[in-house]
Amino acid sequence: MSDRVLGAVCVVLGAGMAWAAQDYVAPISYEPVGPRAFPMLLAGLLVLAGSWLGVRPSAHQNGLRLAHLKTLGLTALAVVIYALLFESLGFPVATAAMAVPVGMAFGGGWRQSLAGGVGLGLVLFLLFDRLLDVVLPAGLLSVILGGR
Numbered sequence: 156m157s158d159r160v161l162g163a164v165c166v167v168l169g170a171g172m173a174w175a176a177q178d179y180v181a182p183i184s185y186e187p188v189g190p191r192a193f194p195m196l197l198a199g200l201l202v203l204a205g206s207w208l209g210v211r212p213s214a215h216q217n218g219l220r221l222a223h224l225k226t227l228g229l230t231a232l233a234v235v236i237y238a239l240l241f242e243s244l245g246f247p248v249a250t251a252a253m254a255v256p257v258g259m260a261f262g263g264g265w266r267q268s269l270a271g272g273v274g275l276g277l278v279l280f281l282l283f284d285r286l287l288d289v290v291l292p293a294g295l296l297s298v299i300l301g302g303r
Contacts (some may be wrong), residue, residue: 157210157223158208158209159208159209160211161205161208161227162204162205162206162207162208162210163205163209164205165201165204165205165208166201166202166205166206168201169198169199169201169202169204169205169286170198170202171257172194172197172198172201173194173195173198173199173202174193175194176194176195176198177191179191179194179214180267192287192289193283193289223296226260228258229256229260230256230257231254233253233256233257233260234253236252236253236256237249237250237252237253240252242292242294243294244294244295245292245293245294245295246276246279246280246281246283246284246291246292246293246294247273247276247277247279247293247294248276248295249276250272250275250276250279250280251269251272251275251276252272253272254268254271254275254276255268255269255272256268256270258271258272263285280293
């Protein structure tokens with residue numbers, strides 16, 4: 156049952172996120188994709204993943220356990236801290252720092268989570284900032300990139 160509850164929460168959050176992102180427009184069009192693309196992509200993925208969790212057959216129907224609530228709470232806390240540190244640390248470093256506790260909450264070791272987070276932060280930064288021209292805060296990475 157916990158998968159279905161989480162799935163329903165993800166669908167509601169994704170729908171709310173998509174609704175909120177409808178009004179995201181730049182006052183001056185300086186990016187080919189615009190500020191709405193990333194939140195809409197995330198909202199769509201959240202709704203799809205939540206829908207899958209809601210309808211997929213489960214091996215057991217055990218209800219919501221305390222361990223699941225703890226994992227869910229720690230993951231939510233990591234995402235909130237990520238949002239607070241996003242501007243100051245920059246996208247790549249904040250993403251890597253958020254991926255470690257989230258990866259460990261899903262059963263990964265700290266080394267695997269750190270490696271995955273660093274890879275995710277750098278690859279997504281290069282994809283959005285360099286290829287799609289979506290400006291993301293470089294934060295601490297700006298020292299390495301030369302003040303960009």
